[in-house]
Amino acid sequence: MIGHSGAFAATLAASHEVVTTADLWYAGRLVAAGLPLVDGQVQQDADDDIRARLTCTIACPTGELVPDGANGLTPFGGELHIRRGVRIPGGAVETVSLGWFRIQQTDAEEAYRRNRAGSWVSGGASIEVEALDRMSAVDDSRLLAAGKPPRGATCLSEIRRLCRGLLPLSTFDVADEAVPAGLVYEESRLEAVAALADALEAKAYAGPEGALTLTPVAPTDPVWTFQGTAAGGLLAVSQVASRDGAYNAVVARGEADGDKPAVQAVAYDVTPNSPTRWDGPYGRVPTFYSSPLIKSVKQAQRAAKTRMDSLIRGRERLYRIEAVPVPFLEPLDSVTVSTPRLRFVGQLVSVDMPLTAEGGAAVYTVRALESGITVLDPTEGGDGDAA
Known part of the structure; x- marks a missing residue:
């Protein structure tokens, strides 16, 4: 999580003014500050080696930011520094950095007009920018x-x-x-x-x-709570379900010894009422593990059971949530999500952060262990059972 004040966090719980800045840099020198952002977003994904991507549209009334070699919003060394924050009650502005982005591509649409002297001059430009964070240099x-x-x-x-x-x-x-x-x-x-x-x-x-x-990459204690209340910021939750990695049997085996076949054993998911149980409607989906340390059937049984138990405990669900933008949250931060039907702690996988108030909600992907998901009764609001 990016450092911020308590006043910043408290301001997000009520109606507030969004403040976003975009500054253009070239070769370590500030070229233009406070570029007029029309719209845009920063997308961050913990699973990508280049974590953050910027797409935005910038208005340029004079046309001076139209790329021309090393000038303007050039992809040949230009960088954008993006910050988003709020105006705190009382007038102070606090923002956090969303990243430094190396411009990859621009698409500039420029209009022209006659000035009072009758010469054709720029009538302004709309410039679409695609940029990647500094790991793109690596x-x-x-x-x-x-x-x-x-x-x-x-x-x-x-x-x-x-x-x-x-x-x-x-x-x-x-x-x-x-x-x-x-x-x-x-x-x-x-x-x-x-x-x-x-x-x-x-x-x-x-x-x-x-x-x-x-x-x-290991999860930490939760740093923020998204709650389905007026001040909790949570707007919608959807679950992303997939068969990927949902094995219901583990085959553990050693290595063949000459003409002797490798010893092996199988452990099954026979959890009652589990939708992925062996021989249930889900089907048979085994995975395999081999090790030269497995010399006996007993060792193979122990290895298979250990891995099957670990897979069951470690099963994950992905949730896509829409919420009031919290600019200081980053991928790999742990958060609590609480709705009238569900409560769980999960780790942020991705964050899609709009750059303007008109951009609406932020979208977060949260990875949570099945064993830590509590299903509630929305009619009672009480505690329920783990999913």
Whole structure:
């Protein structure tokens, strides 16, 4: 979660004035501040190596922002810094950064008019912009030759080395480890950075201030509550259901020994009333696990049961919620969602943040464990049972 004041958070619970700013930078120099945004949004997805994408339309009454080489909203080095916030009662304005975005493409529609001297001049332009966060610089800077980490390298030292000079580096609050044995870099610098972050069970991304950031993927305590009340900000909830990863049996086996076949055992999901139970309407959907450490049927049975139990406990549901925009929430933040029918704690997977008040609600995708979802009776408002 991005740092903010309590007054900012409290203002979101009532009707408020939205404040958004867009500044154009080039080569570390501010070119134009307070660009007039017509509309737009910032989309962030924790599952993407380039986490954030900006699409917006900018009005330019003079036409001076029409891209021309290195000038204007140029895709050849231009960056947009986007902030969104509120006017707090009393008049103060507080905003948070939604990111620094490298312009990828523009589509400028410019009109012309005659001035009083009879000359044709710009009558203004509408410029559509597509931009990606600063991890796109890591993606662009592909490795010229395959290679491997130097002797004694750690994951964090390699991430710093691979990204140095491409975007600012921040302090990483992640425990370091040696580089995984046998790691080889191919052409993609971004894939190499992602692999090193995965080894630390973390995500590498360009943070809101444009610096390289590493965040653990493990869920934390919830930092915000979306509630289906007048002040709770929650407008709608829909569930995204999928068969992907919903296995109802685990086959665990060892390795064959000469002419002897590998020992194996099977564990099934026989949870009563489970929609994915083995031999139920869902069907038979096994997954397989093998290990050279499995030498006996008993070991195979234990391994299969352990993994089946883990799959059942770890089953997830995806929810898509529409809510009053909360600009300081980020992917991987944990939130509480409470409706008259459901209550659960989940982790934000994606955030679609509108840039203007006219853009309406923000859209969040939340991943929640089935075991932590409580179904309520909407007619009573009391506690219910876990889903």
